[in-house]
Amino acid sequence: MVDDGLIPAHSFWGTTNCNAVNADGDICGVTTTSGLSWKIPGRTGDSPILGAGLYVDNDVGAVGSTGRGEANLYNLSSFLAVEFMRQGMSPLDAGMATLERIRSNTVESRLLNARGLPSFDVRFFLLNKAGETAGVALYGSAETHYAVCTENGAEERPFEGLLEGSPRDA
Template sequence: MTNRRNFLKTAALASAAVALQSFEGKPEEENDLSFVKGIKPIVLSTWNFGLKANVAAWAILKNKGRALDAVEAGVKIPEGDASERSVGYGGRPDREGRVTLDACIMDENANIGSVGCLEFIKHPISVARAVMEKTPHVMLVGDGALQFALSQGFVKENLLVEESEKEWKEWLKTSQYKPIANIENHDTIGMIALDAAGNLSGACTTSGMAFKMQGRLGDSPIIGAGLYVDNEIGAATATGHGEEVIRISGCHLVVELMRQGKSPQKACEEAVARIVNLTKKRNRNVKDIQVGFIALNKKGEFGSYCIQGGFNYAVHDATGNRLIDAEYFMH
């Protein structure tokens, strides 16, 4: 028995030594054995602009900050970047030339906030959080959302940048509306995170499909479609053609599949399969649509799946920040 105890103690010390050695050269705040497990904190976000967004989120997570604060700070990076043409400031307008933004946010306690068709406010995610924390409602849209934002001190700004305006005027010559898969006219940043305390939160924000009909909402501001968080199970967010995600309540489905014991990867795969099957039943061409899901469970395991190649997502944990090409259905 004594030999066995000594063996276990030696093995544990050796494992800790290896773990500590792997952290040599890292900032002092990251030299913490809570990071050795590689489980938490961790943050995932959609598309390549997720890399920059993850950096902002990780600055909060690595200091044991709350996942809710991390996801808000993270998605605000592409929201405020005029060169990102599918999120926030710089987003492409609707067919009337109006930039309308959608966003939602959800914390570990199932508190939720959402805005839709919001104009003139650069950071709709922060307005969505204000809806969550300062109103009895969960969603505000259109002029009501704008008036609420202004009452909370948000600044009214022109969001239609020169390049987006030029594209809109060019589009008016033909007014052809046929979104193309993986062309950034319908992309979203969705972000989900697990913090050091083991709590999950998520955020999702977009300017929606370029040249959409005035008043159109996609999945991004809809809790259960573009984003869902269950702190007992996991979190998921989506990107792509929002109408198809709404059709299956996509992110709620992914989380429920994880509740049934599926891995984040398998849950994303089944959700995509349902969209594909429904698309075929409706006699629509699957090649015309793209939907991608990312998912994260309570253990820190993650996965992603999409209809066709071209979707990628960013992951940041104690090992670093990297971009991953998602597996896909169509080959």
């Protein structure tokens, strides 16, 4: 669709996540799936699997994800990131540790680019009980942001990337 000029590259997203903490300190989260547009017959994505595309623990925080769902299913990534926060990591550190786990577990040649790195991207949206947030991605880009809304209004914040370059780097 992007190659055909039907949609701009910056709009080529199918999954979204929203996490929140209310005035009472209760946490919630939702991750949508891309739906029928990119549906592969017989495939169950990571969004409906608790711990993969979304995990919420009211005592700790919430993590949702977009990107290659199979990587999240294999690593139970959202659960893992919440557990890292439970151990005392900040949302940023928990997200980066989770991305490093995905990178180190990605060993099949069909999933690696010419540099031997994952040929896909994964992003996490992290929120802890204190209301601290982070957005992290396997591959960072100055052009990608996530939104945060507080009592002071809405703002965009940049994703922090684990790896330089692009998943498609030769």
